[in-house]
Amino acid sequence: DAVERGEYRHYMQKEIFEQPRAVADTLEARIGSGGVLSNIFGVDGEKLLAKVKGLHIIACGTSYHAGMVAKYWIEDYARLPVSVEVASEYRYREAVVPQGTLLIAISQSGETADTLAALRESRRRGYLGTLAICNVPESSVVREADLKLMTRAGPEIGVASTKAFTTQLAALALLTLHLANEQGMDAARYSELCEQLQRLPRAIDEALQIEPQIVQLAERFVHRRHALFLGRGMHHPVALEGSLKLKEISYIHAEAYPAGELKHGPLALVDEDMPVIAVAPNGPLLDKLKSNLQEVRARGGELIVFADKAAHIDGATAGGSILRIDAGGDFIAPAVFTVPLQLLAYHVAVLRGTDVDQPRNLAKSVTVE
Numbered sequence: 001d002a003v004e005r006g007e008y009r010h011y012m013q014k015e016i017f018e019q020p021r022a023v024a025d026t027l028e029a030r031i032g033s034g035g036v037l038s039n040i041f042g043v044d045g046e047k048l049l050a051k052v053k054g055l056h057i058i059a060c061g062t063s064y065h066a067g068m069v070a071k072y073w074i075e076d077y078a079r080l081p082v083s084v085e086v087a088s089e090y091r092y093r094e095a096v097v098p099q100g101t102l103l104i105a106i107s108q109s110g111e112t113a114d115t116l117a118a119l120r121e122s123r124r125r126g127y128l129g130t131l132a133i134c135n136v137p138e139s140s141v142v143r144e145a146d147l148k149l150m151t152r153a154g155p156e157i158g159v160a161s162t163k164a165f166t167t168q169l170a171a172l173a174l175l176t177l178h179l180a181n182e183q184g185m186d187a188a189r190y191s192e193l194c195e196q197l198q199r200l201p202r203a204i205d206e207a208l209q210i211e212p213q214i215v216q217l218a219e220r221f222v223h224r225r226h227a228l229f230l231g232r233g234m235h236h237p238v239a240l241e242g243s244l245k246l247k248e249i250s251y252i253h254a255e256a257y258p259a260g261e262l263k264h265g266p267l268a269l270v271d272e273d274m275p276v277i278a279v280a281p282n283g284p285l286l287d288k289l290k291s292n293l294q295e296v297r298a299r300g301g302e303l304i305v306f307a308d309k310a311a312h313i314d315g316a317t318a319g320g321s322i323l324r325i326d327a328g329g330d331f332i333a334p335a336v337f338t339v340p341l342q343l344l345a346y347h348v349a350v351l352r353g354t355d356v357d358q359p360r361n362l363a364k365s366v367t368v369e
């Protein structure tokens with residue numbers, strides 16, 4: 001056990017730091033100077049993907065959050081409609097399946113009972129085909145899907161998923177670019193996004209360098225009972241994933257909202273006992289987010305802002321602490337901003353003395369309903 005963890009105190013920490021390698025492996029031989037290789041979905045895959053008119057994504061837990069990011073990506077860049085749903089709900093309702101819809105099942109283990117049952121149920125619903133995004137090649141989900149795109153995270157031991165999530169994002173980014181190109185994305189924009197994706201391992205590596213600052217920040221959370229995470233657009237799922245990590249391993253109650261929803265309820269909870277963590281990448285929604293942050297500040301809430309180095313936001317405007325991350329570009333930013341939130345959850349849990357790799361009541365893979 002200690003040998004496998006090497007210099008790291010927990011598997012989770014080791015797996016967080018393995019992310020540059022895991023993401024690089026997932027991209028390896030799948031994207032090059034000419035863009036995304038067309039054969040990465042197999043011979044049938046390329047033909048099938050050419051017919052896709054829309055996508056339904058099903059998954060659970062962290063994998064569901066990866067699916068939520070993919071919805072923003074595929075709709076923004078490939079202009080195809082996407083719906084995302086937790087598998088446990090999807091399997092029990094009558095989803096409308098328009099002609100030409102591809103079903104995507106995302107699962108680290110490939111054995112999650114709800115995801116597998118939803119995939120089986122989808123067979124009766126008239127999909128164009130099914131695609132598994134999965135980390136375990138011999139798993140049930142992979143065996144039962146028509147197409148597969150493997151993440152290459154390697155074994156993930158910590159119950160709280162980390163490198164599985166960022167490698168799922170890498171795989172979904174490849175799919176997004178493939179579809180965007182098929183749908184006639186401008187060539188210059190396409191190659192710019194391909195370059196961004198190829199920079200992702202390095203961008204994650206740089207984001208990991210923030211760990212010493214996170215260790216200090218974590219001290220401010222040790223005695224907290226609640227926390228609120230905010231993000232806008234494709235960073236809302238990042239905020240959800242950050243809050244999930246915190247509750248899973250530190251047992252602090254955490255919620256995540258798209259920042260514009262603050263005024264419709266959660267603002268009532270904000271006082272000096274409520275830390276608010278905001279993800280603030282650069283982009284058109286930044287000004288909106290700044291005004292959301294001022295609403296928090298005005299209520300005495302403690303603000304922690306993870307901001308893109310390129311974003312025009314400072315401690316004074318935000319009214320709180322700013323931690324700067326180089327997002328590496330608007331496309332890959334969700335994967336990069338996930339990293340400091342994983343580190344925050346990890347170090348808060350360590351300080352609180354919880355069983356980081358085996359949090360109470362949770363299982364790595366939920367194979368029963």
Ligand code: G6P
Nearest residue numbers: 061062063107108109112161363
């Ligand atoms: C469990 C794990 C989560 C995981 C979820 C889905 O709840 O504790 O970390 O995200 O299952 O697992 P999957 O293997 O399908 O991605």
